[in-house]
Amino acid sequence: MNTKTILIVDDEPRTRQGLKKYLETWANGNYQIFTSSNGEEAIKLMKQHKVHILITDIRMPEITGLQMLRMAKEQCIFPVIIVISAYSEFEYAQEALRLGVINYLLKPISKKALIEAVEVAIKEVEKKERAGLIEKVVDTKLVNTNIQNLSNREPIREAIDYINKHLNNDLTQKEVADYVHLNPSYFSSLFKEHMKLTFSEYVTRRRIQRAKELLMTTNLPINDIAEESGYKTAKYFIKIFRELEGMTPSAYRKNNSERVF
Structure with missing residues (x-):
């Protein structure tokens, strides 16, 4: 079986580990869950591993979440994206949507909201993979x-x-x-x-x-x-x-x- 991979990117260790703990309990070993503390590290990881779902904070030092998403897109890395933020500024949400984000969660994030967002993301991953399969086998x-x-x-x-x-x-x-x-x-x-x-x-x-x-x-x-x-x-x-x-x-x-x- 091809295990799906989820990457959590957040510069706050407490948030990062908390989200990972939530997801590990929910996943019960069915998903591989990675974490990164910054955008640069995340890009390197996405080059090395196929990341199916990316959960990222928007405001991070050095490389912001949105800058990281632009970099990923330029390098043809297309995970299903969930953005998390302590801010609800409209321009952030607009830019996130342009970059293909499917969900925008505001901190503090409840376990229920996180799991629901990930389950929606999984359906989107499966939809993309079915489309890719059809494209590959079509004659x-x-x-x-x-x-x-x-x-x-x-x-x-x-x-x-x-x-x-x-x-x-x-x-x-x-x-x-x-x-x-x-x-x-x-x-x-x-x-x-x-x-x-x-x-x-x-x-x-x-x-x-x-x-x-x-x-x-x-x-x-x-x-x-x-x-x-x-x-x-x-x-x-x-x-x-x-x-x-x-x-x-x-x-x-x-x-x-x-x-x-």
Whole structure:
């Protein structure tokens, strides 16, 4: 499991340790919680570790919380941000919102308010990760298939649904054509006309997309992923995967190690 990381940044030791204690009790070991006493230290830590949620004070010596957020943004570090402050000046809140802050808590912070803010932040992290996963596994050729007006071609829509539900089985064009009550030859030309891919190309690309999802979201061995994706042997699966993705399944998993569980 990929443990989520929370970073607390505050120059006041008492506040910093108090927030950490609250969160450690709530997290019960499910989250990794770091602390930093200043913005510079926090930036260094965020370069070394993937920080999912950043909780930071605004007013700190040397580098303010807002300056730190600008620096993080410039360096393409994008945690979900919660700002804490003893001040409620409007310009602070405005600037914080421009920098992508999702919550603004005023000191003294109650345990309830902190936990509620973190739970909202976790949902935002999960939303971002799902979006990132979709972006990584998407196959542009599948996206660009001509599925407009498929309501006028119900057999093709039914065929797509059938293929998607049976990716881990042996799938033949005749089997799917029979399922939608069409002659295999006519089904083949109709499918290519509307999908801009042959039947076999579509099935292969959907299987590899399924494999990419499994590689990123599970710890299943390559053999099992091959089977789940409809390939009888891992060797053949690896060959097809490399042809489409330019790398082996293992390399793909390693390159996309920020997995969603």
